[in-house]
Amino acid sequence: xxxxxxxxxxxxxxxxxxxxxxxxxxxxxxxxxxxxxxxxxxxxxxxxxxxxxxxxxxxxxxxxxxxxxxxxx
Amino acid sequence: xxxxxxxxxxxxxxxxxxxxxxxxxxxxxxxxxxxxxxxxxxxxxxxxxxxxxxxxxxxxxxxxxxxxxxxxxxxxxxxxxxxxxxxxxxxxxxxxxxxxxxxxxxxxxxxxxxxxxxxxxxxxxxxxxxxxxxxxxxxxxxxxxxxxxxxxxxxxxxxxxxxxxxxxxxxxxxxxxxxxxxxxxxxxxxxxxxxxxxxxxxxxxxxxxxxxxxxxxxxxxxxxxxxxxxxxxxxxxxxxxxxxxxxxxxxxxxxxxxxxxxxxxxxxxxxxxxxxxxxxxxxxxxxxxxxxxxxxxxxxxxxxxxxxxxxxxxxxxxxxxxxxxxxxxxxxxxxxxxxxxxxxxxxxxxxxxxxxxxxxxxxxxxxxxxxxxxxxxxxxxxxxxxxxxxxxxxxxxxxxxxxxxxxxxxxxxxxxxxxxxxxxxxxxxxxxxxxxxxxxxxxxxxxxxxxxxxxxxxxxxxxxxxxxxxxxxxxxxxxxxxxxxxxxxxxxxxxxxxxxxxxxxxxxxxxxxxxxxxxxxxxxxxxxxxxxxxxxxxxxxxxxxxxxxxxxxxxxxxxxxxxxxxxxxxxxxxxxxxxxxxxxxxxxxxxxxxxxxxxxxxxxxxxxxxxxxxxxxxxxxxxxxxxxxxxxxxxxxxxxxxxxxxxxxxxxxxxxxxxxxxxxxxxxxxxxxxxxxx
Numbered sequence: 001x002x003x004x005x006x007x008x009x010x011x012x013x014x015x016x017x018x019x020x021x022x023x024x025x026x027x028x029x030x031x032x033x034x035x036x037x038x039x040x041x042x043x044x045x046x047x048x049x050x051x052x053x054x055x056x057x058x059x060x061x062x063x064x065x066x067x068x069x070x071x072x073x
Numbered sequence: 074x075x076x077x078x079x080x081x082x083x084x085x086x087x088x089x090x091x092x093x094x095x096x097x098x099x100x101x102x103x104x105x106x107x108x109x110x111x112x113x114x115x116x117x118x119x120x121x122x123x124x125x126x127x128x129x130x131x132x133x134x135x136x137x138x139x140x141x142x143x144x145x146x147x148x149x150x151x152x153x154x155x156x157x158x159x160x161x162x163x164x165x166x167x168x169x170x171x172x173x174x175x176x177x178x179x180x181x182x183x184x185x186x187x188x189x190x191x192x193x194x195x196x197x198x199x200x201x202x203x204x205x206x207x208x209x210x211x212x213x214x215x216x217x218x219x220x221x222x223x224x225x226x227x228x229x230x231x232x233x234x235x236x237x238x239x240x241x242x243x244x245x246x247x248x249x250x251x252x253x254x255x256x257x258x259x260x261x262x263x264x265x266x267x268x269x270x271x272x273x274x275x276x277x278x279x280x281x282x283x284x285x286x287x288x289x290x291x292x293x294x295x296x297x298x299x300x301x302x303x304x305x306x307x308x309x310x311x312x313x314x315x316x317x318x319x320x321x322x323x324x325x326x327x328x329x330x331x332x333x334x335x336x337x338x339x340x341x342x343x344x345x346x347x348x349x350x351x352x353x354x355x356x357x358x359x360x361x362x363x364x365x366x367x368x369x370x371x372x373x374x375x376x377x378x379x380x381x382x383x384x385x386x387x388x389x390x391x392x393x394x395x396x397x398x399x400x401x402x403x404x405x406x407x408x409x410x411x412x413x414x415x416x417x418x419x420x421x422x423x424x425x426x427x428x429x430x431x432x433x434x435x436x437x438x439x440x441x442x443x444x445x446x447x448x449x450x451x452x453x454x455x456x457x458x459x460x461x462x463x464x465x466x467x468x469x470x471x472x473x474x475x476x477x478x479x480x481x482x483x484x485x486x487x488x489x490x491x492x493x494x495x496x497x498x499x500x501x502x503x504x505x506x507x508x509x510x511x512x513x514x515x516x517x518x519x520x521x522x523x524x525x526x527x528x529x530x531x532x533x534x535x536x537x538x539x540x541x542x543x544x545x546x547x548x549x550x551x552x553x554x555x556x557x558x559x560x561x562x563x564x565x566x567x568x569x570x571x572x573x574x575x576x577x578x579x580x581x582x583x584x585x586x587x588x589x590x591x592x593x594x595x596x597x598x599x600x601x602x603x604x605x606x607x608x609x610x611x612x613x614x615x616x617x618x619x620x621x622x623x624x625x626x627x628x629x630x631x632x633x634x635x636x637x638x639x640x641x642x643x644x645x646x647x648x649x650x651x652x653x654x655x656x657x658x659x660x661x662x663x664x665x666x667x668x669x670x671x672x673x674x675x676x677x678x679x680x681x682x683x684x685x686x687x688x689x690x691x692x693x694x695x696x697x698x699x700x701x702x703x704x705x706x707x708x709x710x711x712x713x714x715x716x717x718x719x720x721x722x723x724x725x726x727x728x729x730x731x732x733x734x735x736x737x738x739x740x741x742x743x744x745x746x747x748x749x750x751x
Contacts, residue, residue: 023239
């Protein structure tokens with residue numbers, strides 16, 4: 001019988017993956033600023049990463065729903 | 074199935090096709106990252122420090138190493154505050170344990186430690202588990218403090234949030250990877266992973282709902298993409314960018330090169346006559362160590378929390394000033410390095426990065442240096458900035474102008490006639506040093522004891538004590554000049570040097586060997602700074618002397634003073650010269666006197682507000698520092714405040730009056746109390 005915990009497992013995976021994505025994007029942005037990127041580009045970068053993050057979220061959710069293993073009770 | 078292709082919980086994880094190539098690739102890339110790290114230290118840090126002037130901090134390597142090890146591994150300077158100290162200790166040692174366990178397990182497969190798991194592998198596993206738990210506990214404490222409690226001294230930037238989130242992801246995924254491995258072998262656990270990996274074992278129970286084949290797949294994906302790759306990128310971020318986490322190497326370097334001399338000892342301007350400029354105008358005029366201080370500052374804010382200027386709403390925050398100077402260095406340093414020396418036009422520090430109000434607010438009390446866990450030095454830097462303002466730009470307030478003028482003309486800050494310096498002693502039977510046969514001490518009275526009415530009583534008490542004890546002493550009388558402390562702390566190094574050299578000449582002319590001082594500022598400067606100009610004398614503060622007299626029995630205290638007293642530790646007696654016990658022993662020797670301590674006492678004592686030349690400047694901004702200290706004394710419900718410094722006595726005496734407590738509280742110098750008890 002299929003477990004009702006599959007959505008829970010998928011949500012946990014999504015949280016971990018989005019944590020990784022958030023960290024990576026923020027790390028890239030702060031590294032760019034540290035290496036001399038001007039402050040005036042910060043808003044643009046924030047918007048780009050936000051859009052990319054949303055796309056990543058949609059991708060992860062779709063991918064996990066489709067391919068995450070069937071769980072058994 | 075070939076055991077060589079299986080891992081420590083006996084699962085199939087494509088060791089030859091996936092696992093080993095990943096590990097080898099990781100190690101090769103990590104070696105490359107270390108090379109980039111070394112280059113980054115040189116390019117982005119070392120070259121900037123090298124912009125600064127020379128300074129010798131290489132002496133006494135063994136002492137420096139001992140301090141480095143004690144501070145780094147024992148966290149001895151962190152425990153002054155229990156919560157942040159514990160939090161950092163847990164995170165630090167947790168990270169070390171994770172690293173140690175990981176290193177063993179990283180190289181365990183090729184040496185046959187993994188299947189079946191050998192003891193060292195199991196211990197390494199346990200060590201990592203414990204390390205992760207310590208980091209989680211410490212991290213939660215840190216997050217709670219930074220985001221919930223939000224103390225005013227903590228400045229939260231996006232990089233702080235990034236470090237917490239990235240760290241949380243790595244910890245979680247690390248435990249998940251081990252959890253997957255344990256889960257793969259099903260509900261039977263061999264060996265006892267509950268003991269060797271308790272956290273991962275707990276997590277593995279949730280994964281039992283997954284069939285084995287998907288578990289293998291999830292394990293590989295998690296390990297590679299969700300744990301190893303972010304871990305590698307985390308190292309890259311820390312090694313290459315100037316994140317606060319770089320304090321892991323910057324702070325130990327700063328601790329190693331910390332000042333081994335007494336605190337608050339200023340250095341002379343070398344080759345004064347030939348020098349083209351004085352003090353510090355722009356960033357490359359600081360020494361390399363002062364530049365390193367700026368980068369080593371972890372922005373923890375402990376200095377701000379103890380700074381009397383900041384706590385009394387002055388514009389000064391030692392933390393903010395250091396961080397602003399760091400930003401200045403990082404902005405201007407690369408420009409200076411890219412320009413030939415004769416074409417450089419560096420930006421001035423004053424007004425652009427540091428403003429005059431915050432600079433003049435400093436009382437040079439050294440509370441910031443005492444509190445700093447990584448030995449950032451602020452006082453010398455502040456005085457160097459003042460030297461430029463005073464000696465080059467002649468930019469200072471009218472109060473400072475008057476004080477300097479008085480010192481120049483009359484050799485005392487009040488401007489009183491030189492010929493009246495010994496007036497206070499005329500009816501006391503005090504001889505001049507030259508008149509005394511085989512004198513034991515020169516009694517250095519100081520300007521306060523000579524000219525200030527309240528402190529003349531202290532000098533009088535001290536004379537009575539010396540005479541009663543049969544000590545052969547003399548004074549310089551009108552030949553005594555100001556020790557030079559106000560001039561030096563204000564930044565007029567030229568006036569200090571001429572004054573000090575004159576004093577040294579006079580004392581050497583009389584063959585002075587031992588000096589007894591009334592004032593900690595005179596004590597500090599005569600003992601620690603006059604040797605820079607050739608004045609080597611044995612210098613004692615009157616509390617050290619009184620303690621010796623009492624301990625040896627030469628002085629007997631018989632009359633009781635039945636009062637409760639609190640003792641105010643003067644900055645230049647306590648923090649600068651570590652004299653804490655002598656005054657307390659004196660007070661405990663006086664019959665009937667009961668000592669209660671203020672909350673901020675000994676090394677954490679709160680300045681009276683008169684140091685750093687501020688005795689001669691009015692406070693126009695915020696609360697008066699002396700009133701804050703008086704409030705702290707009042708809170709102890711003591712009837713007396715004892716002190717051993719004429720500046721502190723004046724400030725506390727005024728503070729008691731200003732607080733309307735003159736009927737119930739009084740301030741005394743310790744020598745006055747001893748005189749009363751004789």
